[in-house]
Amino acid sequence: MTTDATGADVTEQALASLRTTADPRLRELLTALVRHLHDFARETRLTQEEWERAIAFATATGQACTDTRQEFILLSDVLGLSMLVETLHGDRAPGATESTVLGPFHMTESPVRELGADIDLVGGGEPCVVSGRVRSEDGTPLPGALVDVWQADDKGFYDVQQPGVQPPGNGRGLFTADAEGRFWFRTCVPAAYPIPTDGPVGGLLRATGRHPYRPAHIHFIATAEGHTPVTTHIFVAGGDYLDSDAVFAVKQSLVQDFAETDDPALAREFGVPNPFRHADFDLVLERAA
Ligand code: BEZ
Ligand code: FE
Secondary structure, eight states: OOOOOSHHHHHHHHHHTTTTOSSHHHHHHHHHHHHHHHHHHHHHTOOHHHHHHHHHHHHHHHHTOBTTBOHHHHHHHHTTHHHHHHHHTOOOOTTSOOOOOOOTTOOSOOOBOOTTOBOOSSOOSOEEEEEEEEEETTSOBOTTOEEEEEOOOTTSOOGGGSBTTBOTTTTEEEEEOOTTSEEEEEEEOOOOEEOOOSSHHHHHHHHTTOOOEEOSEEEEEEEOTTEEOEEEEEEETTOTTTTSOTTOOOOGGGEEOOEEEOOHHHHHHHTOOSSEEEEEOOEEEEEOO
């Protein structure tokens, strides 16, 4: 029988071509993708010129990727896809720390640091202390838990965005929680910052009249034996853009007070000038099934 690749017929043919896919999950994903892409083109009556622009945009997005830049993750982030995927699988036990997007800047290993170390290797920002406990959902402390931390500097740039300006590892640290599951480190209060806008994703934001800012935050990945790791942030309470994050990643439970603290003895203990800002919160992990 001859085929006639027009209209609905091409959709049927494209779907039929996938039936030989051996991996059932891959078959399911590709089948849904083709169905949705064809419906999208039909619904919008996509023109040849628009299709060519879309291909050029995807090509430029790929070409903007390097060892230290992931423009495709950024695209997924600003379209809300990263957060949607994260939320679809983010169900946690009540009380467990909520997760949020990984983002594109965790592409380099965090240097191992002692508890109490300063991850702000440059200085200049407002000093602060971040502390807390890693514990299980039932309250049991998790000694030896790993707490991987990364943040932008006080001007809103990650070390990997400014090679030669910031030392590698600035704003990053891999800490091991003590015998009571506690962690603490010094840093500067993070600032709100724009996601990179000098590539295709920046063009998309401008075309849609959107601002590129993320509210001030610090990233964490907490890992402990027998528990599900959590990838998350803490956001600075009261900061700008908490209700218009360019990547839709704010969850209210993650907004933390960076409290003005006037306590000379505590400042001495942490090795910071008094007064200082202090964020204290627990990272609560769910027991692995
Ligand atoms: C970040 O917070 O590092 C980030 C997340 C998504 C897009 C860009 C940056
Ligand atoms: Fe970030």
